[in-house]
Amino acid sequence: MGEIRSALDIAMEKTRDIKGDKSGAEHRELRNEGKRAATAYLDGSGEAELAKEAKARAGNEAAMFREGAVSVLLAALRLPATEAETGRAELIGKGLEALVPKAGMAELFAQVAQILAQFLSERKRMEEALRQQFLPRLRARQQELARMYGQEVPLDAAHDPEYLAALSKNRNALEARYEQVLDEARARAREAAGIAEERE
Numbered sequence: 001m002g003e004i005r006s007a008l009d010i011a012m013e014k015t016r017d018i019k020g021d022k023s024g025a026e027h028r029e030l031r032n033e034g035k036r037a038a039t040a041y042l043d044g045s046g047e048a049e050l051a052k053e054a055k056a057r058a059g060n061e062a063a064m065f066r067e068g069a070v071s072v073l074l075a076a077l078r079l080p081a082t083e084a085e086t087g088r089a090e091l092i093g094k095g096l097e098a099l100v101p102k103a104g105m106a107e108l109f110a111q112v113a114q115i116l117a118q119f120l121s122e123r124k125r126m127e128e129a130l131r132q133q134f135l136p137r138l139r140a141r142q143q144e145l146a147r148m149y150g151q152e153v154p155l156d157a158a159h160d161p162e163y164l165a166a167l168s169k170n171r172n173a174l175e176a177r178y179e180q181v182l183d184e185a186r187a188r189a190r191e192a193a194g195i196a197e198e199r200e
Helices: 007-014 022-045 047-055 059-075 083-099 105-149 161-193
Strands: none
Touching (some): 022 047, 059 161, 083 105
């Protein structure tokens, strides 16, 4: 009778010649340390702490740590929904400056914060102009419904499908324009940090 082998024996036999990639695992861990440090920074640990952690490493270790930290900071850069969120760009810039000193990241991202405030203003103006544009149509519909039913029927632009479609189209166009600014800022930050391309 033949010998019955366990699944573990078979797996060990098949993987006997495979060697682990120790340096790849170390690089991943260093990038993860950078990601954790950047996340802590965004949560309020301070740029001094982030700079201290970055300076604790040298050479390739510092580059891997910086790559992970920069990826988290740049992922946090997005178009704001409220005025309060515009300051996040400056926070990101200060974090990048701590990782890549004297690269002008704090100044660059202070400008980005101003551009994001401009984005919010422009979005508000666009929404108001669109609402004004649709107001006569809405009033005409209200009058028509009042004649049909013999009573006032309140209508709101926020529930009008045509208005919502136009609003969505205009918002998307506006966001696409400003997203290009963010992409340019991200590219400049990656270049300053010596990161060729995004890696996960």
